[in-house]
Amino acid sequence: MIEACERIKDILATQENKKIKDSDVARAIGLTPNGLGQCKFKNRMPYKEILKFLQEKKISINLFFFNQDPRDVEEATQRYKILRIYIANASAGGGAINQNIKYNEIIIDNDLINRFNIKNCEALSVIGDSMDPLINNESIVFCDKMEKSIKNGKVYAINTIDGVFVKECFLQGELLKLKSINKEYPPLFFNLKDIFIIGRIRAVINKIF
Numbered sequence: 001m002i003e004a005c006e007r008i009k010d011i012l013a014t015q016e017n018k019k020i021k022d023s024d025v026a027r028a029i030g031l032t033p034n035g036l037g038q039c040k041f042k043n044r045m046p047y048k049e050i051l052k053f054l055q056e057k058k059i060s061i062n063l064f065f066f067n068q069d070p071r072d073v074e075e076a077t078q079r080y081k082i083l084r085i086y087i088a089n090a091s092a093g094g095g096a097i098n099q100n101i102k103y104n105e106i107i108i109d110n111d112l113i114n115r116f117n118i119k120n121c122e123a124l125s126v127i128g129d130s131m132d133p134l135i136n137n138e139s140i141v142f143c144d145k146m147e148k149s150i151k152n153g154k155v156y157a158i159n160t161i162d163g164v165f166v167k168e169c170f171l172q173g174e175l176l177k178l179k180s181i182n183k184e185y186p187p188l189f190f191n192l193k194d195i196f197i198i199g200r201i202r203a204v205i206n207k208i209f
Contacts, residue, residue, distance in 0.1 A: 001043050004050060005036070007064060011057065029053045083108055085123035085140060116203040118142040124157060126166055130180040131155075140205040141166055147200035150176065157198040160190050166201060 009020040012028055026036035029049040032177050039046050054064055062068040085104050106123065121142040129137050134155075143157045150156065152170045158178060165188065167178035176195055178188040 001040050001045050004045060004065075005040065008019055008050070008053070011059070028197055037043050044110045083118075083121065083142075085125065116142070118144070120144050120146045121199075121202055123165075124164075130182050130185040131166060132182045134181050135166060135201075135204050138207050141201045142203040143199040144202045148197040150197065151200075155201040157201060159188075159196040159198055160188075162188075164198070175197040 003021065005025055008025045008028060012020045016024075021038060022040075023033045026033045029036075029046065030052065031039070031046060031049055036046075040046075049150045050064075051061065054061055060068075083106055085106050106120075121144045123140050124143055126135055126139045126141055127137055135141060141157070150169050150171050153162055153168055155166060158165050158167065158169065158176070160178075165178055167180060167188070168175040170179060172189075174192055175189050176192055178190070180187070
C-alpha cells in the first residue's frame with residue numbers, strides 16, 4: 001500500500017508544482033486523509049479507488065501495479081475476445097436477448113472466432129432435445145444478431161409469443177415454420193408479425209454425456 005501511495009504521489013507531482021502529501025493522494029483517489037491512513041496502517045489496498053483514479057488519468061493498470069509496459073501485453077490481449085453468454089434458456093421458453101437478461105462473459109481465442117465466423121455473435125444457453133443431434137441439451141449456441149434475414153433451412157434463434165426457440169426456419173407466405181431436427185417434435189408455425197428474429201446460429205458447443 002505504501003508503494004502504491006508513493007507512485008500516486010509521483011503521478012500527481014508531474015501535474016502539480018508542489019510537494020505532494022498524503023492528503024493530496026487521499027483527495028485524488030476519493031478518500032479522506034483518515035481513510036487513507038487506515039489503509040496504510042492495515043496495509044489494505046483501496047483497489048476500487050485506485051482503479052478509478054488510473055482510469056481517469058488513462059494510466060495502464062499493468063504499468064502502475066507491475067511496472068509492465070502495456071505494449072508487452074498488447075499482442076496477447078488482441079488474441080482474445082470477450083463474448084456474452086446469456087442465462088436465458090432457448091428452445092423451451094425464455095425471453096428475447098436484451099439488456100435486462102442476466103449474462104456471464106466468456107473469453108474466446110480469436111483464432112476460434114475467425115474459424116467459426118462468430119465475430120458478431122453472442123452466446124445463448126439451450127435446453128431440451130428438440131434439435132438433437134445437431135444441438136444437444138444444455139449446449140451453448142453462438143447467435144449472430146447481424147443476420148436477421150431468414151434463409152430457408154438455416155438455424156435461427158426466434159423470439160415468439162411462446163418464448164425463445166432455436167430451430168430450422170422456413171418462410172411460408174405470412175408464416176414462419178420452426179422445424180425441429182428431432183422427429184418426435186412437430187413443427188411450429190407463427191405469423192411473421194408475432195415473432196422477432198434474434199439472429200442466425202453460427203456455431204454450437206455441445207455437451208458430451
